[in-house]
Amino acid sequence: MVDSLHRKLPTVVVVGSTMMDMITYIDTVPESGETLIGDSFALGFGGKGANQSVMAARMGANVYMVNTLGDDVFGDSTLKNFQDQGINTTFVARTAGASGVAPIWVEKDGSNRIICVPGSNNAMTPAQATHAIESIKDIDIVIGQLEIPQEVTAAAFRAAQARGIITILNPAPFAPLSAELLAASDWVAPNEHEFAAMHPQKRSPDNDETIKDLAHQLGKRILVTLGEHGAVFTTSTGDIIRIPSPKVNAIDTTGAGDSFVGAFAFGLASGLSEELAVKLGCACASKSVTRRGTQSSYSSKEEAQEIIKGITN
Numbered sequence: 001m002v003d004s005l006h007r008k009l010p011t012v013v014v015v016g017s018t019m020m021d022m023i024t025y026i027d028t029v030p031e032s033g034e035t036l037i038g039d040s041f042a043l044g045f046g047g048k049g050a051n052q053s054v055m056a057a058r059m060g061a062n063v064y065m066v067n068t069l070g071d072d073v074f075g076d077s078t079l080k081n082f083q084d085q086g087i088n089t090t091f092v093a094r095t096a097g098a099s100g101v102a103p104i105w106v107e108k109d110g111s112n113r114i115i116c117v118p119g120s121n122n123a124m125t126p127a128q129a130t131h132a133i134e135s136i137k138d139i140d141i142v143i144g145q146l147e148i149p150q151e152v153t154a155a156a157f158r159a160a161q162a163r164g165i166i167t168i169l170n171p172a173p174f175a176p177l178s179a180e181l182l183a184a185s186d187w188v189a190p191n192e193h194e195f196a197a198m199h200p201q202k203r204s205p206d207n208d209e210t211i212k213d214l215a216h217q218l219g220k221r222i223l224v225t226l227g228e229h230g231a232v233f234t235t236s237t238g239d240i241i242r243i244p245s246p247k248v249n250a251i252d253t254t255g256a257g258d259s260f261v262g263a264f265a266f267g268l269a270s271g272l273s274e275e276l277a278v279k280l281g282c283a284c285a286s287k288s289v290t291r292r293g294t295q296s297s298y299s300s301k302e303e304a305q306e307i308i309k310g311i312t313n
């Protein structure tokens, strides 16, 4: 596929999750045993994998989603959403049973609490992922997260690395990483909580030396999202670069990290410098927190083009 200037579009493959987000907005979440009246409710498309694929597609990437949906109405509507977003669904399978769901609570400061029930995401198989990666031509980047079985992501990443394709692991929600998955990941991109969980002494990424330590210990490129403080990453020579985020008024942070990962992957796959790709991620994530919902809060294709122009000019 080419854009209007006949440049080849970068190809990003997301081997990851889909969820139906069930978002309740409330001033303060209830205590155990307490019942409260919420402000409003929204049903929307989510799942870290799906969110990242949608953001990369809105930026202008040629995106393939690899996933398994259930045979329920959520599976039908999620498949249609991918098609509406221009995402290739050749490698989206269906299985009997429920699709993934995510009940979410958002408090008035924009912070969220999420429970994911993976459902059909857990029916994904290593063979499915390997087949997809070996079948798609000219892949630039493969992205994975931790809402599907780790052995599936590891199989996808191994197949990608065998073809010299860059792999980005967003270790969310946090779980100890299998040696196989870690070995096949080029970039590990946690948020600050996941970073602390991965660090042997459970340290936060405030200090550059802490990040260098973990990068050295894992032998990986590390990219940590820091919420309103932007992001920090290790360069190929082991140096640390911190990128601030534009200042905004956050009303809902749900899915902001995913918009970062999707935009960063697009930037890297497009040949932008790593620093500009991280800036793109920060710009998209900070836009997303100013609007409600997950994918519904992401920049449109038009706004994404404005963001790209603002970063690259």
Ligand code: RIB
Pocket (backbone or CB within 6 Å): 019, 020, 021, 045, 046, 047, 048, 051, 101, 102, 114, 116, 147, 254, 255, 256, 257, 258, 294
């Ligand atoms: O990162 C936000 C996402 O986490 C939500 O869309 C929810 O589905 C969970 O996967």
